[in-house]
Amino acid sequence: MPQPSIVILTGAGLSAESGLATFRDKGGIWSKYDYRDVATPQGFAKNPKLVHEFYNMRRRDHAAVKPNAAHLALARLEREHAGNVVIVTQNIDALHEAAGSKNLIHMHGELLKALCQHCGSTHAWTEDLSLFTQCPRCGSDGGMRPDVVWFGERPYHMGEIGKALSACDLFVSIGTSGHVYPAAGFVAEASAYGAHTVELNLEPSEGASYFAECIHGPATEVVPSFVERLLGGT
Numbered sequence: 270m271p272q273p274s275i276v277i278l279t280g281a282g283l284s285a286e287s288g289l290a291t292f293r294d295k296g297g298i299w300s301k302y303d304y305r306d307v308a309t310p311q312g313f314a315k316n317p318k319l320v321h322e323f324y325n326m327r328r329r330d331h332a333a334v335k336p337n338a339a340h341l342a343l344a345r346l347e348r349e350h351a352g353n354v355v356i357v358t359q360n361i362d363a364l365h366e367a368a369g370s371k372n373l374i375h376m377h378g379e380l381l382k383a384l385c386q387h388c389g390s391t392h393a394w395t396e397d398l399s400l401f402t403q404c405p406r407c408g409s410d411g412g413m414r415p416d417v418v419w420f421g422e423r424p425y426h427m428g429e430i431g432k433a434l435s436a437c438d439l440f441v442s443i444g445t446s447g448h449v450y451p452a453a454g455f456v457a458e459a460s461a462y463g464a465h466t467v468e469l470n471l472e473p474s475e476g477a478s479y480f481a482e483c484i485h486g487p488a489t490e491v492v493p494s495f496v497e498r499l500l501g502g503t
């Protein structure tokens with residue numbers, strides 16, 4: 270009997286209890302910054318210094334955070350479940366990999382990577398970026414940017430994600446408000462292919478009614494107990 274194939278979509282709520290701010294919650298990142306200024310190609314063209322400062326701050330904050338019980342439970346699920354488990358994350362932090370997850374797709378890019386707009390190369394990056402940062406490959410300056418997907422840009426790995434959604438038996442969405450497409454549409458896609466769909470979130474998300482099952486509570490509580498249930502523990 271083949272083991273169920275699982276796709277897990279994660280969002281900012283998963284990392285909230287590690288100390289990283291979410292976007293749309295009260296006090297979240299978009300209550301302090303206008304996303305058009307710091308998370309669009311137009312914002313970067315208009316004021317690259319501000320955009321670099323925004324991501325430099327987030328990169329520095331990231332150095333102090335650790336994966337929480339929910340990240341660890343998902344890594345355990347991948348290790349112990351006999352079928353395929355893939356995590357598709359909207360998060361640009363590196364907490365899934367720090368927890369030990371391997372089969373991971375960063376659809377919105379990665380905070381700890383830089384992209385050269387001149388030659389297209391990407392580089393592991395933990396330092397600040399500025400207008401004067403030189404590309405380690407082509408040597409030009411003025412073109413380095415965080416390797417993150419901004420509003421108006423196409424998310425990464427959409428072909429691979431589409432294949433995983435069409436083949437999954439279970440789709441689980443964790444800590445995401447369901448506002449940002451295409452990720453917000455994955456539940457309908459997985460459901461149309463016959464998957465069981467589950468939302469794990471602090472509160473009902475924008476798309477809660479699309480899920481067959483919803484469990485609400487903090488990720489560090491609901492995710493470990495859901496993983497325990499899947500692995501047959503309780």
Ligand code: NAD
Pocket residue numbers: 279280281282283285286291292293294297307308359360361377417418419420443444445446447448449469470471472474486487488489
């Ligand atoms: P969000 O802030 O919109 O939603 C977070 C969700 O997590 C909320 O529904 C909230 O109720 C829930 N939550 C909060 N604390 C929780 C906890 N402890 N446990 C469980 N759930 C909790 O974040 P999102 O849905 O991830 O936003 C979608 C994406 O928009 C982001 O991941 C981000 O990638 C993205 N975006 C960001 C940029 C950028 O900054 N460059 C650019 C484009 C898109």
